[in-house]
Amino acid sequence: MEQFVRKRLTFLTSFWNKLRPRSVPESCSLGYLGSDSVSLHSEPNSISFIPKSSLFIALYAFTARSEEELSVSAGDKLRVLREEGEYVLARRLLGEPAMGYVPAAYVANLSQGTSTHRPESSKGEYSLSVRNHTKVSHFRICKSPGGSLYIQKGHPFPDMEELLAFYTKHWKVIQSPLLQPCSPAVRTPTTPPERDGWERPRWEFTLRRKLGEGYFGEVWEGLWRNTVPVAIKIIKGRYRSRC
Numbered sequence: 666m667e668q669f670v671r672k673r674l675t676f677l678t679s680f681w682n683k684l685r686p687r688s689v690p691e692s693c694s695l696g697y698l699g700s701d702s703v704s705l706h707s708e709p710n711s712i713s714f715i716p717k718s719s720l721f722i723a724l725y726a727f728t729a730r731s732e733e734e735l736s737v738s739a740g741d742k743l744r745v746l747r748e749e750g751e752y753v754l755a756r757r758l759l760g761e762p763a764m765g766y767v768p769a770a771y772v773a774n775l776s777q778g779t780s781t782h783r784p785e786s787s788k789g790e791y792s793l794s795v796r797n798h799t800k801v802s803h804f805r806i807c808k809s810p811g812g813s814l815y816i817q818k819g820h821p822f823p824d825m826e827e828l829l830a831f832y833t834k835h836w837k838v839i840q841s842p843l844l845q846p847c848s849p850a851v852r853t854p855t856t857p858p859e860r861d862g863w864e865r866p867r868w869e870f871t872l873r874r875k876l877g878e879g880y881f882g883e884v885w886e887g888l889w890r891n892t893v894p895v896a897i898k899i900i901k902g903r904y905r906s907r908c
């Protein structure tokens with residue numbers, strides 16, 4: 666009813682706000698830190714059909730080296746169809762529809778439920794982050810001089826477990842049910858994963874012509890750093906995990 670009136674009878678907004686203030690300011694008294702909208706798809710209705718566990722984000726840009734691979738930019742939202750060793754078969758959720766293999770180290774799972782973590786801005790403190798569909802809300806967890814933890818003043822808990830147990834049961838206070846903890850946070854590294862010494866980056870090689878093909882991949886004539894002639898074997902995606 667409230668949502669209907671707010672949406673349809675916009676000229677009554679100020680009256681309605683006085684009568685029933687919006688719920689977010691109410692949360693501020695709980696140490697509400699804000700929320701992030703995580704847009705996962707250009708078609709909002711289709712989100713619910715994608716299992717949360719298959720939603721990933723690209724951590725780095727990756728350029729496809731064969732038709733079976735998928736080029737992604739850092740930040741691209743992906744649906745991972747399956748994992749194959751060091752690669753995942755992924756479909757891009759935004760922009761041009763495309764599917765292919767991406768190195769598993771280049772992506773991170775977005776399916777996070779509830780987490781408690783130290784916020785970047787205030788070292789030594791914790792916050793409760795709750796993801797509800799595409800919205801993530803953060804609540805500051807304060808520590809009293811005696812060491813107890815609380816989100817609402819006057820509701821202290823001796824430790825994090827008891828605090829979480831209370832808000833799991835009384836989730837309406839924070840307006841989001843605490844259904845499951847998130848998997849350990851995947852921090853976005855600032856640099857790509859380390860390479861072995863013998864492994865050279867893709868940009869150092871140029872493909873010139875296809876020489877032949879074996880069961881596991883294609884062999885190309887190419888140049889290393891535009892000078893040294895080399896033979897390059899590009900392993901077919903489905904066999905990469907076994908290499």
Ligand SMILES: Nc1ncnc2c1ncn2[C@@H]1O[C@H](COP(=O)(O)OP(=O)(O)OP(=O)(O)O)[C@@H](O)[C@H]1O
Nearest residue numbers: 876877878879880881882883884885895896897898
């Ligand atoms: N260094 C090279 N120079 C020129 N041509 C090459 C070179 N290496 C491979 N080729 C060509 O590529 C084809 C495939 O080579 P590849 O090494 O993939 O063969 P394979 O051992 O049968 O493959 P697989 O192990 O995948 O079954 C060869 O038959 C040959 O024509």
